[in-house]
Each structure stands twice: as structure tokens, then as C-alpha cells.
Amino acid sequence: MSSRRSGGSRMSDDQIADLVSKLQRLIPELRGRRSNKASASKVLQETCNYIRNLHREVEDLSDRLSQLLASADTDTDQAAILTTLLI
């Protein structure tokens, strides 16, 4: 099969499948099922969705964190020390 599509990828299909399966193992969506079921397209799609979800979570957490920090200025020093010790 000619693999000239993506700008000179000289890899064999096996290597591509291997990388894709490795990526698939990271995505919680696809980890539960048998790993040879998902196509490359689906793996990539789920990867994009997962990264977008993570971005959104970070955004939400940042907002919450900023509110917490703004509302408790004097306690942040104590909280900071305790956090670094306990977490």
C-alpha cells in the first residue's frame, strides 16, 4: 500500500497500527473495549475529543481556583504552605 499521503511517512502499516494502538490505550473511552476494534480514524477522533475535554476541565478548574484565591487573600499563605505539605 502506498503510504505517500502524509508527507513522506516511510513507516510500514504495522508501525502505524502499533502507534495508533498505543495511543488508544491512553484514551479512557477506548480502553475498555478490545483494542483491535477501533479504527485509526476513531482513535484520532476520540483523542481530539479527549484533549478538548481536558482543556475544558483545566479552564473550569482555573476559574474556580481564581475565585477561591480572590475570595481568600489572607488565608492563601497558610493554605499554600499546608497544601504543599499535605498534597
Place this chain on the structure above:
Amino acid sequence: MASLLPIPEIEPSPEISPEFQLKKRRKTEEKPASYHRMQGNQRMNRWRTRREQQIYSSKLIEALRRRSPRTSSSANGNDVRDTAYRVLAVSAKGTTHWSRAILISRLSAKMRKHKKAKVSANWKLRKPAAAGNSENRKMPAVERKLIALGRLVPGCRKLSFSNLLEETSDYIAALEMQVRAMTAVTEFLTVGNDGGTQSPADPLGPNVNS
């Protein structure tokens, strides 16, 4: 047979180095791609260690504390997010494309703010054909998704397929750690604020009927 280079400069956590040595003995291929993959596995697992999360949490809190007096306690959500990503990129110790891209973009954003140069310069350079026109080159769905993925991971638009997947794996692991760390910090601060474990000098607090 050309032997691979010895262990790279990443600090050896005890839970990682025996695994790495096992992988080194198993995969004695000569191609540099597989060497990077090995290194990538070790890097990726680093984001799962508790130690890395602790380091990240403390660095994040320190960075946030240092910032807030300057911004007159109007800690913006966007500022927190930018700080969080910056600290994450620093924790990657410059070993990955995405971490370097984050740090570089922060630097250039800061300089752009001072010099008031055109911010839109980068966006104009991006070819409109890359936006997913299903004309000639981008018809295969896998291609399109690869490009979308390359846009999501910072600094990875022009990487080869294997490098992109490598970066993606590391980026996902790092993001997961970031979410875990920020969740823990947020919960901790929430409990601290509401539960009142560190009640300031409040004489009338617990003394009701004694």
C-alpha cells in the same frame, strides 16, 4: 550493532528506571524512532507519579501566590489557566515539542504586549487550505483528524505522524496530571475556606455555652 546511548538526562524516579532498563534491553533496534519511543514511554509514565504531581502542585501554588499581589487580587481565570500551562510546560523540562511551544508562545506574547506589534501575524501565515477544505489533498478522514490533532497539541502542526502521536501521548498524560493536581488544590482550598480549620482570631467562634 550500534549500541544505543546510555540513559538520558531525565532524573531517575525509583519507580521508573528499572522499567526503562528493561525496555532498553528488549528493544535494541537501531532506528532512532524506536529510541525516542522508549524515551517517550519513560517520560509519559513520569506524569503518573505522585511525586511529579506534588512538584507541580507546589510550583503552581507558588506561581499563583507570586502573581496575585501584582494583579491587585483580581486573579483572572485566564491568568490562572495561563500560569497553570506555563508551570506544566516548565515541569516537562523542555523535552517535548508542546512544552517548548507553550513557553515560546508565552515569551512572544509578552514581548508583543510591550511592543504592540501585530498579534495576527501568525494566523495569517497559516494556509487556509489547512482548515479542512475537502478539496484535493485532505480528503481522507484520517488526514483531517491528524491535522485537527496537530492543532490541539501546541506546537505540533508540522510534525510527522509518529512524532505527533508521541507528543500527543505525553501531552495527554501531562494534562491528566494537571487536572488531578488542580482538582486536589481546589478541593483543598475549598475545604480550607469553608470548613474553617484555620479560623482566625475569632473569640466568639466555638464558645457558645461554655
